[in-house]
Amino acid sequence: MGAGVAIGELHVPVLLTETLDALRPHAGGRYLDATVGLGGHAEALLIESAPTGHLYGLDRDAETLVLAKERLRQFGDRVELFQGDFAMLGAIAAENGWGPFDGILFDLGFSSFQLDDASRGFSFMRDGPLDMRMDRHGDGISAAELLAKLSEREIERVLQDYSEERWARRIAARIVQDRREQPLTSTAQLARLVAAAVPRRAWPRRIHVATRTFQALRIAVNDELAGLRRGLQDAIGLLATGGRICIISFHSLEDRIVKETFRGWARSDPPRVHLLTKRPVIATEREIEVNLRARSAKLRAAERC
Ligand SMILES: C[S@@+](CC[C@H](N)C(=O)[O-])C[C@H]1O[C@@H](n2cnc3c(N)ncnc32)[C@H](O)[C@@H]1O
Known part of the structure; x- marks a missing residue:
């Protein structure tokens, strides 16, 4: 503060x-x-x-x-x-x-x-670690750890179930492809990845293209x-x-x-x-x-x- x-x-x-x-x-x-x-x-x-x-x-x-x-x-x-x-x-x-x-x-x-604190990793508007835990001193795992461990199919399910993301399959495939090169650790990295996975013509008008992905991950991380x-x-x-x-x-x-x-x-x-x-x-x-x-x-x- x-x-x-x-x-x-x-x-x-x-x-x-x-x-x-x-x-x-x-x-x-x-x-x-x-x-x-x-x-x-x-x-x-x-x-x-x-x-x-x-x-x-x-x-x-x-x-x-x-x-x-x-x-x-x-x-x-x-x-x-x-x-x-x-x-x-x-x-x-x-x-x-x-x-x-x-x-x-x-x-x-x-x-x-919480949203304004980049170090919490809730926002794609500010670059920070991909954390998203409401209780970051507890024993739950961060969004970065979750994305490193889930299979492509599981990531797709998280995106579908927790945000009704239409492009869940493409985003999940892209996450799995990119994480082979380097681990996903920052909010900006994930926001860029989502923007690259969703065709530009399909970007939503009222919200950021990564809004749904971030919502879904936050819901999953915090159950x-x-x-x-x-x-x-x-x-x-x-x-x-x-x-x-x-x-x-x-x-x-x-x-x-x-x-x-x-x-x-x-x-x-x-x-x-x-x-x-x-x-x-x-x-x-x-x-x-x-x-x-x-x-x-x-x-x-x-x-x-
Ligand atoms: C929208 S804010 C509440 C703001 C509050 N009404 C005020 O006027 O300042 C939601 C709060 O709920 C907390 N929260 C979210 N999930 C929770 C949970 N499962 N158990 C307890 N607190 C939780 C968050 O940490 C956050 O501080």
């Missing part, structure tokens, strides 16, 4: 008003932010639930959590933060004596703080979709009757999981939730103008019966 940059400027929370409308924080309430990030949503939940609301925050990324701690220190013992993966939410909550909660938030994906399914199942078990759950997702694969999970809960006998959003809530034009990240955000919310 550069000198003089406030933590709040490193990442602008998306759909903030809509999140507060969905969760309706109140004094005395207990809230879980399963992806606390830079603490933007968490701070608003604490302000709205003053003076006695409590916030429990989780993030997989240790570096992010240091900044969240600093930002939320002003709220004293109303805040408890923990480094961990929401896929392990049930175990983490049991270990720390957390829950039941009146509100639970998952704001998925990564923050602008994001299976983790989301597990996290949601743990979360519903931790929600108090009348408590609300709110999920913000950033691509169709995540949104599909959230939609289907919520529907399953609503249709079970007896129903476990009633849906607060029949269709996902999306950002206003005004929000998108000031925060481009909000363009792909979708919010779904439900209330525990």
Whole structure:
């Protein structure tokens, strides 16, 4: 973080008003932010639930959590933060004596703080090591290691399954061909490779030609979709009757999981939730103008019966 940059400027929370409308924080309430990030949503939940609301925050990324701690220190013992993966939410909550909660938030994906740090390897816009791990001090493998070890067919499957990339076969073939010459270790190298593999006439107009490949690898490196399914199942078990759950997702694969999970809960006998959003809530034009990240955000919310 550069000198003089406030933590709040490193990442602008998306759909903030809509999140507060969905969760309706109140004094005395207990809230879980399963992806606390830079603490933007968490701070608003604490302000709205003053003076006695409590916030429990989780993030997989240790570096992010240091900044969240600093930002939320002003709220004293109303805040408890923990480094961990929401896929392990049930175990983490049991270990720390957390829950039941009146509100639970998952704001998925990564923050602008992570994206802007070239050394994390999330972005094709900045050259850096091909890492992409949310928790780079954990024992998971990096995107570079993954691309070195998977077969051509497996790479193709990752690209198809996690980003619906039309050119998966060609990109996978190119990766395997190029890695024979030299290992793939940098984001710029991978972005150039994708651009060379996809015919220029087929480049997407609204996004970079490598966007999908980077998304797919990030999902695979962090096992994001299976983790989301597990996290949601743990979360519903931790929600108090009348408590609300709110999920913000950033691509169709995540949104599909959230939609289907919520529907399953609503249709079970007896129903476990009633849906607060029949269709996902999306950002206003005004929000998108000031925060481009909000363009792909979708919010779904439900209330525990
Ligand atoms: C979009 S950011 C959250 C931003 C936050 N709402 C704010 O206003 O500052 C998503 C955060 O989720 C974290 N994250 C992603 N997957 C996670 C997981 N499986 N478990 C815990 N945290 C995760 C990322 O490290 C990142 O900090």
